[in-house]
Amino acid sequence: MRKNAEGDGNMELDIQKRLTEGNCRWQRAGGELDALRRRTAAEGQEPYAIVIACSDSRVIPEQLFDAGLGELFVIRVAGNVLDRHQLGSVEYAAAHLHCRMILVLGHTGCGAVSAALSGGGEGFIQYITDEILLAAGEERDALRACEKNVLHAVGILRREFADHPEIPAEDLQIRGAVYDIETGDVRWLD
Ligand SMILES: [Zn+2]
Numbered sequence: 001m002r003k004n005a006e007g008d009g010n011m012e013l014d015i016q017k018r019l020t021e022g023n024c025r026w027q028r029a030g031g032e033l034d035a036l037r038r039r040t041a042a043e044g045q046e047p048y049a050i051v052i053a054c055s056d057s058r059v060i061p062e063q064l065f066d067a068g069l070g071e072l073f074v075i076r077v078a079g080n081v082l083d084r085h086q087l088g089s090v091e092y093a094a095a096h097l098h099c100r101m102i103l104v105l106g107h108t109g110c111g112a113v114s115a116a117l118s119g120g121g122e123g124f125i126q127y128i129t130d131e132i133l134l135a136a137g138e139e140r141d142a143l144r145a146c147e148k149n150v151l152h153a154v155g156i157l158r159r160e161f162a163d164h165p166e167i168p169a170e171d172l173q174i175r176g177a178v179y180d181i182e183t184g185d186v187r188w189l190d
Pocket of ligand 1: 080111
């Protein structure tokens with residue numbers, strides 16, 4: 001049994017309690033949020049953009065774009081890299097939910113980019129760092145490597161969805177941007 005920092009109680013239960021209390025506050029928020037939750041549950045979702053972002057806890061697409069329930073179709077994976085599962089998620093949202101913007105969002109201070117630049121990770125992490133190193137090439141500056149990693153993913157998306165029977169390419173914008181975790185600014189790359 002793992003103990004919490006004070007050595008009393010059970011860490012797992014403490015974390016579960018914190019999560020449950022948060023969920024209770026969320027359910028009881030009431031007002032517009034309650035109405036929106038009911039409406040989107042009944043009528044379905046119509047997100048206006050797909051965002052592929054890092055799992056970093058400081059990078060929360062809905063918050064930094066001031067978006068609410070049903071507005072963004074978010075795919076989060078460390079290092080905002082793309083593999084077939086992510087492409088499948090993008091395909092679903094673009095073809096069936098009719099999202100017309102795909103945004104790959106990197107961020108400053110990305111641990112996955114740093115891990116890649118400092119020699120790559122081990123275990124499952126290596127799948128992520130290998131992909132970032134492939135994108136970064138010889139680049140060793142963290143911000144420029146982050147940008148190259150974003151543009152690499154943008155290139156994959158543009159290639160994979162250039163001629164898709166259910167996704168009209170002329171209506172689809174595929175863009176890249178970098179979020180600054182200090183200032184909160186999103187800088188569009190292309
Ligand atoms: Zn990151």
